[in-house]
Amino acid sequence: MDRIDRTILNLLQTDASRTNADLAGELGLAPSSCMRRIRRLKASGMIERIVAILNPAKVNRGIKAMVMVELERHGETWMRRFLEPLKDEPSVVQAYSVSGSTDVVMMLRLKDIEEFDTLSDRLFRDDANVARYTTLFVIRTAKETTFVPV
Amino acid sequence: MDRIDRTILNLLQTDASRTNADLAGELGLAPSSCMRRIRRLKASGMIERIVAILNPAKVNRGIKAMVMVELERHGETWMRRFLEPLKDEPSVVQAYSVSGSTDVVMMLRLKDIEEFDTLSDRLFRDDANVARYTTLFVIRTAKETTFVPV
DNA sequence: CAGGTTGATGCAATAATATTGCAAAGTAAT
DNA sequence: ATTACTTTGCAATATTATTGCATCAACCTG
Numbered sequence: 001m002d003r004i005d006r007t008i009l010n011l012l013q014t015d016a017s018r019t020n021a022d023l024a025g026e027l028g029l030a031p032s033s034c035m036r037r038i039r040r041l042k043a044s045g046m047i048e049r050i051v052a053i054l055n056p057a058k059v060n061r062g063i064k065a066m067v068m069v070e071l072e073r074h075g076e077t078w079m080r081r082f083l084e085p086l087k088d089e090p091s092v093v094q095a096y097s098v099s100g101s102t103d104v105v106m107m108l109r110l111k112d113i114e115e116f117d118t119l120s121d122r123l124f125r126d127d128a129n130v131a132r133y134t135t136l137f138v139i140r141t142a143k144e145t146t147f148v149p150v
Numbered sequence: 151m152d153r154i155d156r157t158i159l160n161l162l163q164t165d166a167s168r169t170n171a172d173l174a175g176e177l178g179l180a181p182s183s184c185m186r187r188i189r190r191l192k193a194s195g196m197i198e199r200i201v202a203i204l205n206p207a208k209v210n211r212g213i214k215a216m217v218m219v220e221l222e223r224h225g226e227t228w229m230r231r232f233l234e235p236l237k238d239e240p241s242v243v244q245a246y247s248v249s250g251s252t253d254v255v256m257m258l259r260l261k262d263i264e265e266f267d268t269l270s271d272r273l274f275r276d277d278a279n280v281a282r283y284t285t286l287f288v289i290r291t292a293k294e295t296t297f298v299p300v
Numbered sequence: 301c302a303g304g305t306t307g308a309t310g311c312a313a314t315a316a317t318a319t320t321g322c323a324a325a326g327t328a329a330t
Numbered sequence: 331a332t333t334a335c336t337t338t339g340c341a342a343t344a345t346t347a348t349t350g351c352a353t354c355a356a357c358c359t360g
Contacts (some may be wrong), residue, residue: 020317033338047203083293105286
């Protein structure tokens with residue numbers, strides 16, 4: 001992990017559709033050397049995956065909400081029992097257990113309010129272990145990036 | 151936007167490093183047709199970008215925190231004045247203005263607690279318009295995806 | 301329902317890009 | 331200095347993307 005690797009990571013986080021030769025040029029490396037570095041970064045797990053980022057509004061997922069959940073019983077088992085099913089909920093894009101009086105925070109990507117209603121019925125109101133939940137709807141997105149400086 | 155386009159979007163959201171021929175095969179399309187669809191999806195802005203997703207822990211950004219901020223004055227101008235500078239903070243990966251008593255919610259990606267201390271000094275304590283802020287540290291990440299079903 | 305328009309398709313040729321082997325140049329430790 | 335190990339660039343080769351073109355299907359319109 002030298003300066004060149006870090007530059008590669010930053011460039012690929014911004015645009016992974018660039019050609020290898022292009023990247024190599026920017027780094028002052030030969031294409032083959034550059035490619036071997038990228039492959040190493042993938043193999044080491046530093047680069048987890050290459051994905052397409054969609055425009056949520058254009059694919060009909062314009063609504064974003066955050067839900068903070070307080071559980072009745074917070075123990076490890078109950079926590080897992082609450083978190084596990086979230087993995088299968090396509091509308092749940094992020095779910096974390098957190099410090100503080102709130103137990104879980106999650107981010108939802110929704111089509112409309114009705115979808116929120118249906119989902120919160122299923123995830124919160126029907127779950128006896130959910131003591132309380134608060135929803136914050138996103139009004140404006142000032143920043144939203146997958147980029148992590150390295 | 152037919153069923154084929156939707157499938158393409160879902161596949162590319164999962165793995166955008168697949169070859170076009172590979173994708174085309176899975177869809178039962180000729181490579182050229184598949185590629186033209188992808189290009190159209192990019193041109194229409196539905197596909198925003200192709201990026202590399204890194205493993206935060208492996209690039210020394212293992213700590214994740216969420217901060218909820220309440221402003222003294224919440225008007226449009228003050229809101230913008232608070233949000234705008236966040237775009238230039240590499241540690242701030244998400245920032246939203248939200249409904250409810252909290253004005254702003256943001257997600258931070260940090261190296262260590264010291265970095266949090268430095269950052270919160272700069273963003274919150276030094277800003278006279280920040281009335282109150284609460285920090286939730288992420289204990290466990292149950293789910294975190296860029297995938298939006300379409 | 302014939303005729304025309306539009307847009308999507310597959311094929312095949314071509315261009316661009318990725319991948320590999322290999323010799324040379326660095327690097328670090330002793 | 332010598333060795334062991336890693337990284338590099340080059341050039342040949344293999345993959346993959348891209349384009350032109352003829353065909354086909356859907357949809358209007360008169």
